[in-house]
Amino acid sequence: MTVTETAAMQLGRAEALRLTGRRPHRKGRWGTLLFLTVMALAWLLPLLWTLYTSLRPKSATDKYGYFSIHGPINFQNFADAWNQGGFARYFGNSLIITVPSVVLTLFFASMMAFAVSRFRWRFNVTLLIMFTAGNLLPPQVLAAPLFELFKHITLPYTVSDSGSLLNTYWSVIAVNTAFQIGFCTFVLSNFMKAISPELTEAARVDGASVWRQYWSIIMPLTRPALAALGTLEVIFIYNDFFWPLIFIQSGDRLPVTTAINNLQGQFLSNYNLLAAGATITVIPTLVIYLVLQRQFVSGLTLGASKG
Amino acid sequence: MTEEQLAASAPAAVRGRETPARRHGHLRQLTKRDVLTLSLMAGIPTLIQLCLVWLPTLFSIGLSFVRWNGLAFGDMRPAGLDNYRFVFTDYTPFWPAVTHNILWLLFLGVIGTPLGLLLAVLLDSRIRFTRIYQSIFFTPVMLSLALIGIIWQLFYSRDNGLLNFLLGTSGTPHAVDWLGDSSVNIWAAMIAATWRHAGYVMILYLAGLKGVDPTLREAAAIDGANGPQTFFRVVFPAMKPTNIIIVVITIIESLRAFDIVYVINKGTNGLELLSALVIQNLVGEGQVIGVGSALAVVLLVISLVPIVFYLTRTFRSQEDE
Numbered sequence: 113m114t115v116t117e118t119a120a121m122q123l124g125r126a127e128a129l130r131l132t133g134r135r136p137h138r139k140g141r142w143g144t145l146l147f148l149t150v151m152a153l154a155w156l157l158p159l160l161w162t163l164y165t166s167l168r169p170k171s172a173t174d175k176y177g178y179f180s181i182h183g184p185i186n187f188q189n190f191a192d193a194w195n196q197g198g199f200a201r202y203f204g205n206s207l208i209i210t211v212p213s214v215v216l217t218l219f220f221a222s223m224m225a226f227a228v229s230r231f232r233w234r235f236n237v238t239l240l241i242m243f244t245a246g247n248l249l250p251p252q253v254l255a256a257p258l259f260e261l262f263k264h265i266t267l268p269y270t271v272s273d274s275g276s277l278l279n280t281y282w283s284v285i286a287v288n289t290a291f292q293i294g295f296c297t298f299v300l301s302n303f304m305k306a307i308s309p310e311l312t313e314a315a316r317v318d319g320a321s322v323w324r325q326y327w328s329i330i331m332p333l334t335r336p337a338l339a340a341l342g343t344l345e346v347i348f349i350y351n352d353f354f355w356p357l358i359f360i361q362s363g364d365r366l367p368v369t370t371a372i373n374n375l376q377g378q379f380l381s382n383y384n385l386l387a388a389g390a391t392i393t394v395i396p397t398l399v400i401y402l403v404l405q406r407q408f409v410s411g412l413t414l415g416a417s418k419g
Numbered sequence: 420m421t422e423e424q425l426a427a428s429a430p431a432a433v434r435g436r437e438t439p440a441r442r443h444g445h446l447r448q449l450t451k452r453d454v455l456t457l458s459l460m461a462g463i464p465t466l467i468q469l470c471l472v473w474l475p476t477l478f479s480i481g482l483s484f485v486r487w488n489g490l491a492f493g494d495m496r497p498a499g500l501d502n503y504r505f506v507f508t509d510y511t512p513f514w515p516a517v518t519h520n521i522l523w524l525l526f527l528g529v530i531g532t533p534l535g536l537l538l539a540v541l542l543d544s545r546i547r548f549t550r551i552y553q554s555i556f557f558t559p560v561m562l563s564l565a566l567i568g569i570i571w572q573l574f575y576s577r578d579n580g581l582l583n584f585l586l587g588t589s590g591t592p593h594a595v596d597w598l599g600d601s602s603v604n605i606w607a608a609m610i611a612a613t614w615r616h617a618g619y620v621m622i623l624y625l626a627g628l629k630g631v632d633p634t635l636r637e638a639a640a641i642d643g644a645n646g647p648q649t650f651f652r653v654v655f656p657a658m659k660p661t662n663i664i665i666v667v668i669t670i671i672e673s674l675r676a677f678d679i680v681y682v683i684n685k686g687t688n689g690l691e692l693l694s695a696l697v698i699q700n701l702v703g704e705g706q707v708i709g710v711g712s713a714l715a716v717v718l719l720v721i722s723l724v725p726i727v728f729y730l731t732r733t734f735r736s737q738e739d740e
Contacts, residue, residue, distance in 0.1 A: 144541050151538070152555045155614070158574045159558065161581045165573060178579040179589065220464040227461035239465060241730050246472040248667075248726045250675045252694040253719045256701050256712050257478035258471065260489060290471035293464055322453040326460070351563035353678045358702070369563045373682050376569060383579055390569050397561045412560075412619075413626035 166190065166387035173384060189388035197375050197389050199368065203396075206350055206367035208281050213288040214345045218338055220289065221296030226326045229301040230312060240301060247294030255358050258287060262359060274361075283359040284367075288349050296341050303337040304330060336410075343404045344411030347397055368393050476719065482712035489708050502713035510710070516691040519605055520721075523612070523692070524673035531613040532669050535620025540650065542621070543628045557622055559615040568682030571611040572598060601689025608679050608690060616672060620665055627661030628654070663732050670725040674718065693718045 165178065172183025193199065224243065228236050262277035269275055277283045311333075312325045320328070331338075356370040363374055372393055379385040401408055449457065486498040506513050538556055542549045559567065574581050575597035582597060583589040597607040631654050639649040655662070677694040680686045686695025693714060700711030 141546070144544075144546060148538075148541060148546070148552050152552055155555050155559070155618075157581065158570050158614070162570050162573055173579075179581070179584045220467065223460040224464040227457055231457065237734055239461070241734055242473070243464075243468060244733070245726050245730055246468055248671055248722070248729070249472070249476065250671075250677075250694055250718055250722055252675075252677060252697040253479055253715045253722070254472065254475040255698065256482060256708055256715065257475035259701065260708075261475065261478075263489075264492075286467075287471055290467050293468060294472075297464070322449065322456045322460075347561060351561075351566075353563055353565040353681075357681075358698075369565055372569060373565060376572075376682070383573060383576070386569065387573055390566055390573075393566055394562060401561050408561075409557075409622060412622055 162387045162390055165384055166391045168384060170382055170384045178383070189384045190392060193375075193379070193385045193388040193392060196385070197371075197378065198364070199389070199392055201364055202366060202368035202371040205281070205365055205371075206369070206396075209284050209288070209356070209367050210346055210349045213285045213292070213349045214342055216285070216289045217292045217296055217345055218342060221293045221341075222300055222331065222334065222338070223326065224293065224297045225300035225304050226330055228297070229304040230309075230325075230330070240298065243294040243297045245294070247291065247298070251291065251354050254287075255354075259358055278359055279361050279365065280359075281365065284355045287355050287359070288352060292345055292348065296345070299341060300334060300337055303334055307333050339404075340407045340411035342411075343400065343407040347400060347408065350396065479712050479715045479719065482708055483716045485709055487708045498709055502709040505710060506713050506717070512687075512691045512696055513714070515689075516693045516696050519690070519692050520673060520676070522605060523609055523676050524670060526606075526609040527613065527616050527669050527673050531616040532620050532665060534613070535617040536624050538617065538621040539624035539628060543625060553621070553625070556618045558618070560618045560622065562615065564612075564615065564678035565682050567611055567615055568679040571607070571614075571679075572683065575607050598683050599688075604683070604689045608683065611679055612672075612676060616669075619668070623661055623665060623668075624658070627658040630661075631657045663729065667725050667729040671722070674722050674725075693721075 165173070166189050167185045167187070168183055169186065169188055173180075176182040224239075228240050259278070262283050265277045266275060267277065267280075272280050272282075274280070277286075307330060311329055312320075315325050315329055350367070351369055352367075353369050353373070356366050357373075360366055360370070363371070366374070372389060375389050376386065379389065483502055484498060484500075485495045486501070487495045538552075542552055546552075562570070573579075577583060577594050577596040577599065578590070580589075580597070583594045586595075588594045595603060598604045635653050635657055636649055639653045644652065675694060676692055677686075677698070680690040680692055680695055681698070684690055686692055686699065697711050697714045697718060700707045700714060
């Protein structure tokens with residue numbers, strides 16, 4: 113592009129900006145701001161209502177009603193919900209399920225992504241399609257066969273007190289891993305394709321094995337994608353309600369997301385406790401989000417923008 | 420096309436030619452040990468995927484043609500199309516569930532997704548406090564759908580909910596039982612679902628909008644296009660990859676909808692959805708695995724439509740390579 117052309121374009125741009133007019137734009141801006149503010153308040157309403165209810169003692173809401181500003185504000189409901197609901201146990205269960213699921217998912221998905229993105233072989237695309245499609249199926253479609261499968265896998269009672277894979281953490285970890293591998297493979301393979309082939313090529317010439325190319329060269333370069341996906345998967349699996357509902361029968365083995373449904377029955381008449389319980393379960397996701405916001409958002413959009 | 424995509428597709432273009440890098444990518448040039456490593460690296464995840472996702476899907480289809488109580492395998496009796504016949508003609512919640520799933524899809528498609536797009540467009544322009552607004556709209560996306568069901572129950576409750584209070588009907592006979600009244604509860608549940616869905620769509624479109632080449636807008640402005648014209652004729656078509664994924668997400672979300680209604684009342688009394696019916700037949704008192712599986716197959720067949728659409732769009736370019 114010549115200098116005159118550039119200058120002409122810039123002139124044109126200034127002209128265009130002047131023609132489209134600044135003024136209506138500014139007027140529109142106040143409307144936009146008003147609209148966004150109203151929407152934001154509406155968006156916050158259910159959350160603030162839950163938080164407010166959880167901070168008020170039952171005695172106060174019984175006396176003044178839920179729609180009042182009277183009475184004390186304190187954290188007693190949180191302490192009560194924590195103890196009566198047995199949250200310590202549920203959070204422990206969530207941790208036992210989430211950490212291995214995420215680690216296994218990323219490990220398997222990165223190996224698969226490495227194999228399909230760095231090497232060309234016949235079933236490359238077929239496999240990738242199979243993995244991606246698997247992640248999109250509604251989980252309810254697989255529920256019955258998986259339940260029966262796990263019920264009929266006999267395990268020694270020293271390993272599982274149900275004598276089968278049912279009612280174990282492993283059942284939930286296995287299915288979560290299988291279900292999430294698809295999505296992670298898809299994202300990671302796109303990411304790995306963007307890494308220059310010369311890097312592994314040079315290593316290969318130096319005699320590096322395939323495993324070394326994967327573990328020492330590609331994996332360190334994939335770290336940003338792994339961080340983003342890891343954050344996303346922690347929240348996905350922590351938030352998973354369905355698989356524990358199907359596979360775990362003992363209430364004391366449920367992760368917190370599924371357990372909260374039982375608390376609903378337990379705290380039935382006590383909205384304050386239920387609200388406190390609900391707020392407690394949000395805290396871990398909120399902490400992860402605040403600390404790893406960038407990873408989380410880029411994880412969410414990683415899969416989409418590559419689509 | 421976003422920068423990331425350009426980056427991702429560039430090496431593919433290079434590999435398309437007969438470069439040394441491509442030839443070395445062939446399995447033939449690897450040592451035996453490397454081939455073994457590579458087979459394991461691809462084989463183990465594939466095996467997991469086959470055993471825990473695809474074989475169960477096939478078994479689901481198989482189970483829909485038998486009558487079985489789920490106890491011993493020997494009790495399985497072939498049932499032909501009986502389960503399907505029962506589902507389509509005698510199973511009363513089936514057609515309401517289909518209607519609700521369609522309604523759910525339309526609601527997300529007509530209200531939830533466009534709302535998310537609108538929020539993204541407004542927040543993408545240089546507006547004050549845009550980060551704060553983004554965070555607010557995004558908050559529900561982090562919450563589990565089960566928890567959203569509970570939070571909105573507190574909001575919708577007939578006697579103590581905020582909504583009836585704000586409408587001034589609280590405590591009066593006019594108070595609406597938003598989740599208990601089978602004529603309104605599906606709408607209440609869909610609004611709760613939209614609360615999360617719109618934030619998700621917003622985030623995806625914010626990323627999509629950032630990827631649109633700014634010179635496109637400039638060119639449109641030079642040609643005298645106004646704001647809406649620029650958006651609908653230039654910016655929106657330029658976000659095609661994002662648009663495709665959002666169409667797919669909207670359809671899949673409405674087919675997967677389960678947690679919210681299950682938390683509210685297990686998907687009964689006006690909140691029937693296909694996914695919930697599948698589970699009711701599998702875990703309830705009278706386990707009717709055949710009927711549950713027939714419902715699962717119906718759900719599967721419908722789901723395959725958006726899945727195939729998405730896969731052909733996504734992988735066509737890769738297969739051409």
